[in-house]
Amino acid sequence: MDRLIVALDFPSADTAMHLVDRLQGTCRWFKVGMELYYATGNCVIDRLRERNLEVFLDLKLHDIPNTVAGAVRSVANAGASLLTIHAGGGERMMRAAAQAASAPDSPELLAVTVLTSMDAAELSAVGVADQAGLGDVVSSQVIRLARLACSSGINGLVCSAEEVSAVRKLMGPGTRLVVPGIRPADPDSSRAADDQRRVATPAEAISRGASMLVVGRPITLALNPADAAAAILAEIRAAD
Numbered sequence: 283m284d285r286l287i288v289a290l291d292f293p294s295a296d297t298a299m300h301l302v303d304r305l306q307g308t309c310r311w312f313k314v315g316m317e318l319y320y321a322t323g324n325c326v327i328d329r330l331r332e333r334n335l336e337v338f339l340d341l342k343l344h345d346i347p348n349t350v351a352g353a354v355r356s357v358a359n360a361g362a363s364l365l366t367i368h369a370g371g372g373e374r375m376m377r378a379a380a381q382a383a384s385a386p387d388s389p390e391l392l393a394v395t396v397l398t399s400m401d402a403a404e405l406s407a408v409g410v411a412d413q414a415g416l417g418d419v420v421s422s423q424v425i426r427l428a429r430l431a432c433s434s435g436i437n438g439l440v441c442s443a444e445e446v447s448a449v450r451k452l453m454g455p456g457t458r459l460v461v462p463g464i465r466p467a468d469p470d471s472s473r474a475a476d477d478q479r480r481v482a483t484p485a486e487a488i489s490r491g492a493s494m495l496v497v498g499r500p501i502t503l504a505l506n507p508a509d510a511a512a513a514i515l516a517e518i519r520a521a522d
């Protein structure tokens with residue numbers, strides 16, 4: 283249960299907490315992203331923390347170094363355990379964020395490499411080329427950004443299951459690698475990829491080296507979210 287993070291992509295704290303109730307204690311980690319945080323602020327984090335649940339604050343900060351450092355300080359005491367920034371913001375931005383997050387009680391920072399919704403064509407269209415010559419523009423960019431994050435003082439990363447084994451090899455066992463874009467293979471609980479492009483099953487992601495999985499719609503839109511979460515947890519345990 284410590285390796286599954288349920289994404290609470292909801293517009294209000296009440297709808298988010300209703301889903302948490304329906305999970306009946308099967309999950310301990312919850313992701314508060316832009317939709318929910320912009321609607322509720324710290325209120326939903328307080329409600330999750332009252333139940334001793336862990337919060338992954340997925341704000342994907344990406345701005346000039348001074349602004350990102352200020353944003354990290356502003357949410358430092360909100361009660362989240364993890365906070366995301368975009369590795370694409372560059373070395374100085376990540377260093378400023380890491381420095382801001384060195385204050386007591388601050389969340390651990392994770393650098394988002396390439397969004398799991400992007401494929402090679404979309405990445406090329408925004409001007410990213412396969413400079414490392416790996417033959418795969420997405421993997422090249424993920425590895426490049428993972429190295430940059432590491433040398434900028436950020437030790438946790440978000441990537442897709444397609445790159446996680448290469449990133450694990452590069453970073454070693456001690457780095458927290460968080461993998462979204464998860465779609466269970468079980469025909470009863472499987473969904474279309476939705477807007478995701480680089481997807482894998484929970485077992486594939488775990489066996490390739492993911493530390494934690496982020497799962498949203500396969501659980502939140504399931505007829506029985508507790509059953510969907512339990513099936514994913516069983517798949518994680520079996521692949522471990």
Ligand code: C5P
Nearest residue numbers: 289315396397398462463496497498499
């Ligand atoms: O519903 P689904 O399982 O696709 O949700 C995945 C969650 O993970 C979303 O909340 C999304 O914001 C987040 N995420 C992602 N890709 C990243 C980083 C975060 O899909 N690279």
